[in-house]
Amino acid sequence: MKRKITIFKNLNEPYEAMLQRGLQETPDERFVRFFEERAKFRAFMGIKKSLKREIVIRKVSWI
Numbered sequence: 001m002k003r004k005i006t007i008f009k010n011l012n013e014p015y016e017a018m019l020q021r022g023l024q025e026t027p028d029e030r031f032v033r034f035f036e037e038r039a040k041f042r043a044f045m046g047i048k049k050s051l052k053r054e055i056v057i058r059k060v061s062w063i
Contacts, residue, residue, distance in 0.1 A: 008014055022030060 006014075006017075008017075025033070
């Protein structure tokens, strides 16, 4: 994929462009694009594996 540099006139234009792109896509296409963008972000940030999330409930020490 060839990279393209886009210059916007103000800070609202990128937001409006993403809204227009989202309106043109089907929910299935948006779902697939979400995971593609997430994979690009993780590669860019150097995140190798999926983050483990858990909730730990412990008794507080001051009681």
